[in-house]
Amino acid sequence: MSTGRTPASTPRAPRGTHDVLWPESARWEAFVATFARIVESSGYGLAATPVLEHASVFRRGIGESSDVVGKEMYEFEDRDGTMLALRPEGTAPVVRAYLQHRPVLPWKAWYLTPAFRHERPQAGRYRQHHQVGIEALGETDADLDVEVIWVAEHFLRTLGLADYVLSINSMGDGRCRPAYVALLARYLHDHEDELCEDHRHRIDANPMRVLDCKRPECRAATEGVPYLIDHLCEDCGPHFERVRSGLRALGIDARIDHRLVRGFDYYTRTTFEFASGAIEAAQNGIGGGGRYDGLAEAMGGPPTPGIGFGIGIERVLLACDAEGCFEAAPPPLDGWLIDLVDGTSARDLSIELREAGLRVDRGFGTRSLKAHLRAADRSGAYAAVIVGSDEQASGTVALRPLRGGEQRQVPRGEVAAALRALRETP
RNA sequence: GUGGGCGUAGCUCAGGUGGUUAGAGCGCCAGGUUGUGGCCCUGGAGGUCGGGGGUUCAAGUCCCCUCGCUCACCCCA
Incomplete structure (x- = not known):
């Protein structure tokens, strides 16, 4: 690992980006080939969309209030004055592509993409990292949620990973979530003094984000908080139950995590996350996703339900290193x-x-x-x-x-x- | 954005209290075999000691600044 030794005159990769060279790159090839094989045998076709998008795709899709859009997105003015952005994630561009071309629903797509976020780099976190993922648009059927989670799970298993935890939760929808959020806000206000410094004064901005605060004060203060899954409406409740029973039927071990509140505004109903137990670094989330039934509408299109996930290549490979699996070696020359x-x-x-x-x-x-x-x-x-x-x-x-x-x-x-x-x- | 650790050959690292031409192992190149690899032996190339400034007769070594790498917080893949 070269440090600051290189003379200032010779160029180096920008901070937080990295080169993947032979023979490590052979592992990437195998990674992508394995993913493509699995998703294509489940009906997903490749969607290659631009690295550049109009910034509004993410501002409207992911949400201004999220950190990813609010303070981490690479956004700049093009020569003609339009605001462009380097994609910080994979879902919004695929939904944009759907709205632009209107393929027949249900539409199932997979992608391989770099993702850009301006953060301070650390182990398992880069300014340019890479994700593979799938998106399925046009179906609210809970069995599709099960399929999507199965694809992610099956892929990780195929790589040889075993030491990880799958967490799931339901975020409700536009009908039941507002009432819950109000209920949660009341609870948090009642326990205001017990919260950590940061969240004490920001309860009303987004009460649900307090739930995944890692600080012990917040953890303790929210121990007896009401659970969203206990306040789901008559659509979301059975939907979540169907997802759970589907996973159980497939033998997929999913743990309900009431604190699982994902950072993008577009999530509704089912959300899930895979965390590696083998990675020693702090960044152990190797993949995650969920339903985003309101996203297409938020981007100005017709209401179109959707669900998908993204998996971080660098982090999964880190987990593979830790578990000693998926050591893909290139075939030798003849x-x-x-x-x-x-x-x-x-x-x-x-x-x-x-x-x-x-x-x-x-x-x-x-x-x-x-x-x-x-x-x-x-x-x-x-x-x-x-x-x-x-x-x-x-x-x-x-x-x-x-x-x-x-x-x-x-x-x-x-x-x-x-x-x-x-x-x-x- | 905040904080900690670290910057000596391509890589991994030595270089007590400042003192002459900065070292090792691995890797690379060549020779030991007029055309025979891996092992071994010999030799060689390769460094403005991250950069700048300062202290000193003298700085890789001490001080300041700066850049870079790295880890953690925040957030997330």
């Missing part, structure tokens, strides 16, 4: 070409072998055979394919296995088959 004459054989043979479907790389330049073989060994290839003047004259190559086995001369036309055989019989 061969490494060494040309000791003039490079013509390596040039032609490498292309020929690649077109035949083999994984092949080569050395360049005039270096000693020893140096070439060192490079071949370092590459991890199964075999070195050497062409010297003898081989070039006789139309053969020297095929040298690098993981045990005898070197032998092979006619040029049989190199592909020989390499394939070597790969299949280790």
